[in-house]
Each structure stands twice: as C-alpha cells, then as structure tokens.
Amino acid sequence: MNDMRLLQRTQGMNDIKIQANGVDVFYADNHAIKDVSVEIEDKTVTAFIGPSGCGKSTFLRCLNRMNDTIDICKVTGDILLDGEDIYDPKVDPVQLRAKVGMVFQKPNPFPKSIYDNVAYGPRIHGLAKNKAELDEIIEKSLRRGAIWDEVKDRLKQPGTGLSGGQQQRLCIARAIATEPEVLLMDEPCSALDPIATAQVEELIDELKQNYSVVIVTHSMQQAARVSQKTAFFHLGSLVEYGETGKIFTNPEDSRTESYITGRIG
Amino acid sequence: MPIFWLITGVLAIACIGYVLGHRRAMASAGGNLRRLHSLPSYYGLNVVLKSIVPALGLTILWLLLQPIFVSNAVSGMIPDNEIPFGSSRGLVMTEVVRTAKGLNQAVAAGEITEATAQNRNTSVDDLTDALKSAGAVVTSTLTAPVMTAAQAYREVSRKGYLGMSALVLLVATVGALWALRETHPDFRARNVVEQGIRALLIGAASIAVLTTLGIVLSLIFNTVEFFRLYPASDFFFGLEWAPSFSGRGGASQLGVIPLLWGTFYISIVALVVAVPVGLFAAIYLSEYATPTTRAIAKPLLEILAGIPTIVYGLFALLTVGPLLVSVFGAGGALGVNWQGGGRAVMTAGLVMGIMLIPFVSSLSDDIINAVPQALRDGSYGLGATQSETIKQVVLPAALPGIVGAILLAASRAIGETMIVVLGAGAAARLDLNPFEAMTTVTAKIVSQLTGDSDFASPEALVAFALGMTLFVLTLILNVVALYIVRTYREQYD
Ligand SMILES: Nc1ncnc2c1ncn2[C@@H]1O[C@H](COP(=O)(O)OP(=O)(O)O)[C@@H](O)[C@H]1O
Ligand SMILES: [Mg+2]
Numbered sequence: 001m002n003d004m005r006l007l008q009r010t011q012g013m014n015d016i017k018i019q020a021n022g023v024d025v026f027y028a029d030n031h032a033i034k035d036v037s038v039e040i041e042d043k044t045v046t047a048f049i050g051p052s053g054c055g056k057s058t059f060l061r062c063l064n065r066m067n068d069t070i071d072i073c074k075v076t077g078d079i080l081l082d083g084e085d086i087y088d089p090k091v092d093p094v095q096l097r098a099k100v101g102m103v104f105q106k107p108n109p110f111p112k113s114i115y116d117n118v119a120y121g122p123r124i125h126g127l128a129k130n131k132a133e134l135d136e137i138i139e140k141s142l143r144r145g146a147i148w149d150e151v152k153d154r155l156k157q158p159g160t161g162l163s164g165g166q167q168q169r170l171c172i173a174r175a176i177a178t179e180p181e182v183l184l185m186d187e188p189c190s191a192l193d194p195i196a197t198a199q200v201e202e203l204i205d206e207l208k209q210n211y212s213v214v215i216v217t218h219s220m221q222q223a224a225r226v227s228q229k230t231a232f233f234h235l236g237s238l239v240e241y242g243e244t245g246k247i248f249t250n251p252e253d254s255r256t257e258s259y260i261t262g263r264i265g
Numbered sequence: 266m267p268i269f270w271l272i273t274g275v276l277a278i279a280c281i282g283y284v285l286g287h288r289r290a291m292a293s294a295g296g297n298l299r300r301l302h303s304l305p306s307y308y309g310l311n312v313v314l315k316s317i318v319p320a321l322g323l324t325i326l327w328l329l330l331q332p333i334f335v336s337n338a339v340s341g342m343i344p345d346n347e348i349p350f351g352s353s354r355g356l357v358m359t360e361v362v363r364t365a366k367g368l369n370q371a372v373a374a375g376e377i378t379e380a381t382a383q384n385r386n387t388s389v390d391d392l393t394d395a396l397k398s399a400g401a402v403v404t405s406t407l408t409a410p411v412m413t414a415a416q417a418y419r420e421v422s423r424k425g426y427l428g429m430s431a432l433v434l435l436v437a438t439v440g441a442l443w444a445l446r447e448t449h450p451d452f453r454a455r456n457v458v459e460q461g462i463r464a465l466l467i468g469a470a471s472i473a474v475l476t477t478l479g480i481v482l483s484l485i486f487n488t489v490e491f492f493r494l495y496p497a498s499d500f501f502f503g504l505e506w507a508p509s510f511s512g513r514g515g516a517s518q519l520g521v522i523p524l525l526w527g528t529f530y531i532s533i534v535a536l537v538v539a540v541p542v543g544l545f546a547a548i549y550l551s552e553y554a555t556p557t558t559r560a561i562a563k564p565l566l567e568i569l570a571g572i573p574t575i576v577y578g579l580f581a582l583l584t585v586g587p588l589l590v591s592v593f594g595a596g597g598a599l600g601v602n603w604q605g606g607g608r609a610v611m612t613a614g615l616v617m618g619i620m621l622i623p624f625v626s627s628l629s630d631d632i633i634n635a636v637p638q639a640l641r642d643g644s645y646g647l648g649a650t651q652s653e654t655i656k657q658v659v660l661p662a663a664l665p666g667i668v669g670a671i672l673l674a675a676s677r678a679i680g681e682t683m684i685v686v687l688g689a690g691a692a693a694r695l696d697l698n699p700f701e702a703m704t705t706v707t708a709k710i711v712s713q714l715t716g717d718s719d720f721a722s723p724e725a726l727v728a729f730a731l732g733m734t735l736f737v738l739t740l741i742l743n744v745v746a747l748y749i750v751r752t753y754r755e756q757y758d
Contacts, residue, residue, distance in 0.1 A: 069645055071555070098648030108639040111662045120657070121647040171643070178647055 014041040017182060017212040018063060023077035025058050025067065032058045034236040035077075040182075040229075045204060045213045047227035047244065049220060051259065054233040056216045060184050063214065064100035065093040081182070098125050101180030105187040107167035109159030109174075114151050117159040117170060118142060121178030137177055145173025146203045165196020172203060183207060185215040189222065201226050220260060224248050232256045268324075271430050275320045275437045279313045282441035286312035289448045303455035311454040314461045315444035320437035327429045335421045336362070339414050347410045357411065360404065364415035365422070367401030368392070374399040385416060484736060487729035494723040495519055500730060506693035508713065508724045519727045521734060523693040527610070527703035531689055532678035534614025534699060535621055540671055542618075543625025550626070551633040552655055563630070570623040574683045581616035581688030582607065589615075593700050604700035606690070611699045613688035617681055621674045628673065632666035632750075633659060665749050672746035676739040682707040706731050 018040040025033035033055045040046050040063075048056040058067070065086060067073040079086050086096055098121070109117050118138045121127070128134035138155075142148040147169040151162070159170050168188060175183060185204070189197040204226050207213050217223050223230055224244060231241040232253075240247060240256045251257045290308035294300040301308075340358050348357055368382050376395040381387050389412045396403050448454070492500070495517075503520020546566065550559050586607025591597050593604040593611075604611070636659050644654040660667070682705075690702030691712060713728040720726075 064646065066642065066646060069642070094648050094650050096648075097646060102642075102646035104639060104642060104646070106639055108637070108643040110640060110643065110658050120644070120649075124647065124649050124653055124657075174643075175647065 014043050016040070017042040017082065018214075019078075019080040019083075020062075021078040021080075023059070023062060023075065023079060025055070025062060025076075026074045027058075027070070028072045032236055033062070036233075036238040038231055038238060038241055040212060040214060042212045043208055043210070044229055045208045045215060045227040046229040046231065047223035048214065048216045048231050048233060049218075049223050049259070050233035050239075052218070055236045056233050057186050059233070060186055060214060060216050061102075063182070063184055064097045064102055066097070066102065068093050098178050099180055100182040100184060101175035101178055103168070103172050103175050103183065103185040103188050106191050107164060107171050109162070109167050109170050111158060111160055113156050114142075114159045114162070114170060115155040118174050118177045120174060125178060127177075127179065141173040141177035142170075144176050144207070145169045146199060146206075147173060163196070165192050165199060168192060168196065168200055169203065172200070172207075176207075180211065182212045182214065185213065187216050187218060190218060197222075220248070232259060234259070267426055267430065268328075271324065271433060272321075274430075274434055275317060275324075278320075278434070278437045278441055279316045282312035282316050282444065283309035285441075285445055286310075286448055289445055290450075290454070293449045300450045302451055302453050303458075307454035307458050308448045308452070310458045310461075311447070311452075312441050312444040314458065316437040316441035318461070319440050320433045323436055324429065324433050327425075327433075331422070331425045331429070332362075335418060335425060338421055339418045342414045342417055343410055347408060360407070360411055361414045361418055363402060364396070364407060364411060365418040367396040367399065367403070368415060368419060370401050371395040371399035383416060383420065385413060481736070484729055484733045487726055488733045491723060491726035491730045494726065500727070504695060506709070508727070517724055519723065521706070521731065523695045524704065524706045524709050524731065525734070526695055527685075527689070527693065528679055528705040528707075530610050530699065530703060531614045531617065531685060531705060532675060534610060535617035535678045535681075536671065536675060538615055538618025539621035539625050539674060543622045543674075544629055544667065546622065546626040547629035547633055548655060548660075551630050552651065552659070563627070566623045567627055568623075569620070570627070572620075574620060574681060575687075577616050577620050578683040578687030581612050581684055585616055586612045586688065589700070603698065606702060608688060608690035608702045609700045610689060610703050613685050614699070616688055617678055617684050620681070620684065621678060624677060625670055625674050628670035629663070629667050632663045632670065635666070636662045665752060669746040669750035672742050672749070676742040676746070679705075679739055679742070680707060680735065681705075682711060686711060706735050710735075 016039045018038075020036060020038045020040075023033055023036045024031070036059060048060060050056055061067045062075050062079060063086075067075055075087065081096070081100065085091070110120065112120075115138060118141050119134055122134060122137050128137055139148065139152075142151060147166055150166060151170070159167065162170060168191070172183075172185075172188070188204075189200050192200065201222065204213055204215065208228075215223075215226065227244045229242065230244040230247040232239045232247060232251075232255075234255050240251060240253045247256060248260060251260060287305045287309040290301060290305040291298075298305070336358055339361060340354055343354065343357055343361075348354055368377075371377050371392075372379050372382050376399045377387075377392070382392070382395075389407070389409045392412055393403055393407055396407075500519055500521055502522065503518060504522050505518040505520050506523045507518040509517045550563055550566075554562060586609070589609065589612055590604050590607055592599055593601060595602040595605075597604075640658050640662060641654055644658045649657070685705045685708045689704055689708070691704050691708060692702045693709065694701060694703050696703065710728045710731050713725060713731075
C-alpha cells in the first residue's frame, strides 16, 4: 500500500475516511462479495470498476447499509467510518445514511416540487430552523449541484418535469443538502447523454473538495477522468486497488490488464 | 321440444359436413397434405360454419318474427263488438295468446287430446274446464271468439314451426353442400375460418355493448314516462318519500332527497370504516409484511370480497345491530338512548365498511406496489425512516391511484342493496342521527317493485327514475375514478 502512495497523482495525502476489512456479502447462498478490504480517502474521488455482476453496487451499498433493506442480504466483516464500525448494533442505519449520501443509477426525483425534493433531507433531519435557513440550504445545494441557474425560476414545479441530466443533478443536490460526509454514486451517468454526463463529471470533480466521493462506473474513460483512486472488482473480489494513473497505465494484476484492454467484459 | 330437435338436426348436418369436408379435402389433394392450402380440419370447419351460421340465424329471426305475423293474421278474426269497453284489441290478443298457451298446457297434461283441442266444434265450456284443470290462467273474458282465435293461433303457429323446421334444415344442407363444392386444394379455408371466428368475437362484443345500451335506453324511456306522470321538480327536490299504493298517483310523495341522503350517509359511514382500515392494511401488506405473511394475509383478506352481500346483511341484522343497541340503546353500556332498534345507518354503514375493506386494500396494495422501488431507495438513501418514506414519498406518489380506489369503493357503496335492506331498515328519513333507521335509493327500488304493483303507475315507474339517478351518480364516480387512476398510471410507465 505504501508503495502505491508514492506514485500518488494528486499532491498531498488525505485521511482515511472509510476503512473496510474482510467484508463478505451473501445474497442467500450467493457469495456476492469475497473478503474485500479497502481504504477510501477523504476529499478524493474513488472509482469502482469491473464487469457487470462483479459486486460493485453491492459493495457500495454496504458503505451506507442500504443492503439492510434487502431481506436476504447478509454482510460480515468490518466497515469503519472515521474509525467507528458502522455495523455496530449501536449505529442507527438511518442516521448513518444521512452522513453517507447516495445517488442512484436512474435519476429518481420524488414526485414533488424541485424545492421540496431538495428540502426533503434537511426537513427530515431538522437541519433548518426556519424557512429562511431552509431557503438558503436549498439555494446552496442547488448551486453546488450546478443546476441553480436552470431551476431558480421554477422551484415550485415538479422535479419529474426536468430532463434526465437535470434530474440527476437535482438528485445530487438533494443528496448534498443533507450535508453528508461521503457521497456514494452508483453509475450516476449511465442514463445520461454525453453532454449531461460531462456536466455531472465536472460536478463530481468539484465535490471532491468537500467530500469523499465513491463512484461506480461502467466507463473506464470516466473512471480515468474523474477519479484519483480506482478499485477493480472481479467476480466479487477486489483484484486491484490503487492510484487511477497506475491502474490504467501499469496494472499489476493480469485480470486488471485484461479488463482495461477490453478482454474481460 | 321441436326447437331442440331442430337444432340437433342442424348440428348433425354440420358434423356430417365436417367429416365429408375433411375427407373431400384429403381426396382432392390426392392424400398429399402439402398440396392443400390449409389443414384438412379447416375445410371441415368451413363446412360446419356455412351450414350452422345461416341455419341458426334463420331460426332466431323466424322465432322473433313469427308471433308478430301470427298475431296479425289472427287478430282479424275477432269482431269489433267482441272487444269489451275500455279494452283494446291488443289486450284481447294477449288473452288469445294466453289461451293458446293454456291449450298447449292442457294437451301436455293429458286433459284433452290434441284432436279435441284443435276441433273448432268442441264447446268453449269443455275447453275452459280442461284449461282450469291443467292449471292455466282463465279469466272471465274467455269468450267463444277468443277461444276460436286461440285455436286458430295454435294452428297457424304449428304450421309456421313446421315450415321453419323444414326451411332451416334445407338451409343447413344447402350451406353444407355449397361449402363442400368449394373444397379443393386452392381454397383458402383457413382464412375463411379465421374470418368466421372474428365475426363470432365481434358478435359477442356487440351483444355486450348492445345490451348495456338497451338497458340504458329502457331506463331513459321509463324515466321519461315517469316524469310525464309525476313532476320532475317534485322528484328531485321533494323532501318527503311517501308512496301510496292505492293507485291514486296524486296521493304519493316521491321526493328523492331523503333516499339520496340515506344513501350518502350510509356510504360515508362505510367509507370512514373502509378507507383507513383498508389503506393501513394495504400499507402493512406492501411495505412491512414479509413475503410469507403477505402470501397468507392477502388471499385471506380477499376472501372477504368473495362473501355474498346477503351474508353481510345477515351479519348486520343478527350480530352488529343487536350489538350496537346493547351499547348505544336504552339501558345499554353507555347509558345513552340514541338507538331504538337494530336497524340503523350505523349498522348498515359498519357492515358495508367491512365489506369494502378488501376492495380498498387490494386496489391500494396494487397501487402502492406500483410506486417504483427507486423512489423508496432515494428516500432511504437520504436517511429517512420507513414510515417517513411511506408518509412523504410513497403515499403522495400513490395518492391519485388511492383516490381512484376510494371513488370506486364509494360507487360500490352507493349501489349496495342487501346490507341496507337488512341493516338499515325501510324508513325514508331526513335525519342526522346515525343510530336512526334510514333507507337508500337501492332499497327503495326493491320495495317499489316487489309485491303487487301496476307497472304503469308512477309508484312503480319511479323505480326507473331512481335507477337512473343511481346510474348517473355511479357513472360519474367511476369515470372520475378511472380518469384519475389512468393519469396516475401514465406517470410511471
Ligand atoms: N437484490 C439482490 N438480490 C439477490 N442477488 C443480488 C441482488 N443484487 C445483486 N445481486 C447479486 O449480487 C451479484 C453482484 O451484483 P451487483 O452488485 O449488482 O453487481 P454490479 O453492480 O457490479 O453489476 C450478482 O450476482 C447479483 O446477481
Ligand atoms: Mg450495479
């Protein structure tokens, strides 16, 4: 691990935000994640790549305990957020998810107004004392989501009426409004056209100044463009993890190389 | 049963036709199936279609038209002076037809021989006696000319039926032969059969549509007829429902308002029971229950929907009514005296509510399940709890559909009859006390038409106006409900 850090592309070192040790995930009898250990840094974009079905989404969903909503899913091993085990019985998954936000593959704005979509998290968690404060949070989140200028005149209109790319940025703004520390994104651009994708990628790049961002992506170009660290999964195992530059130019494992050169799909 | 034998005959011709058509097709192809345009069974079916369809069509047409022609032919036999004062030729003809049927009955019962029944010289008294002992209806107006006319009616009818049988069998045979002649390898029997099936399906669909249309038209005509006898404004705005059965239309008060009030009051009580319980049950089943619980509970709940409403009515009358009286009645558990008898708005409303629970819950369950999982995930991903997610995301998203489901339930409540008859009583009353007996539009339709009534009096015809009112109300509710449900569906496709 230390050797890799020497090759770090970005200047300076960041703290470890999430640390996973020997994580296994089972869907009933299906062993979906096999003994994965990984350290995710703060203020960094980490990309998960790998062929579909290799467990990227499953592992991502372990990080904010979204797997709890699936009855048959069992998670073992340790996942530490700022050194605290998130699977500890003392931890309330609901509160955890406020700290570890999530953006999904398909934009899923609620059938409410744009304003109410973004206000959803702050209202639930009581982040605003009054209307003015809430307005402020919403404007700030929408600006951070790079969509303020497009929607500032139509905050009362339904979020479902926006275009796909706008909807996804709205969902990102919605996630930001809860003031999470980590933002998990599961293929956030797979339903978007190239222009919207570029907008979202630009946004991700800005977000890393404040958050630890973990992004699952199918596109290796995207991983190379937006991430500093890349983890390559294959058949439920973490095959290789390191600097994005190194993974893409000089992978250590032959499976990583095969995937990157297009031989495993 | 001549018609039965006639149809058997036509079917026999069709069967033979099928076999012949099948054989002929095979033979014409020299035993080589590939030379045939269609499979041999299609050639057989072609023969069947062409023999059955025209034959049965002719039978139906003939059966519909013959009575009209025969009546026309026979009615000339009745001299004008035989028509009693205040009666009409039509009424006398009804008598003739009835007598003719009575004679058939007498012959079938063995009271007289066929020859005696046909013989014009048999005395009217003998025939009348035979009719009486055969149990047929005999009125004082059964005079000699009527009896003669009845005999003539039978005679002409018998000839008509004979002619029909012969003609129908002929048509069936000609159709079969025609189809057999067509049978050669290039004939597109498959396409012909396809069109035949299409026509059959169109026929079924048009019967469904036409009967609905017919029912609506008869409602409209009778309602118009009613409004000719009774002023529409009194009907729609009258505050009193007090029909008299003396036959003097003027004495009746036929205001619909007390009945509508009863209908709405009972329906509202029912909805107040059914909507929360049904909705909560649906939320539990779709959001909280494990798959096993759901697999057991959902069918159980839906069994409630399969219970005939008369059983609910019994439940209301025998269980819920007395129970309510023991609580709200004089000397009851609460020490109040609100409820006099078991039959009350409350009784019927509660039981109707129970009846509607599965209806509301199973519709709402489907609608809640149709809310995309992605929305729930989005909410959980923001740190919302399950009940917050349901309250703030799932239910608002499902709301239009749920409103639709409630409107559909309301229209069922408005149309419900048996529970009201047994649970709410028959007193039309404008009252606010829910422990008072009241009645509804449907229950009154039943009571206006049961028992001896003259179907031309306003007291009987009002049933159609009531039916029309109900029909329009439920139609509006259903249209609004379906509209809401459909707009909702489009949202998530
Ligand atoms: N909800 C689920 N129930 C059962 N099995 C699942 C579920 N989600 C994913 N899996 C299984 O887990 C494995 C990994 O899936 P996933 O994490 O979605 O892969 P990826 O996101 O890399 O394409 C697959 O074999 C998949 O079939
Ligand atoms: Mg995935």
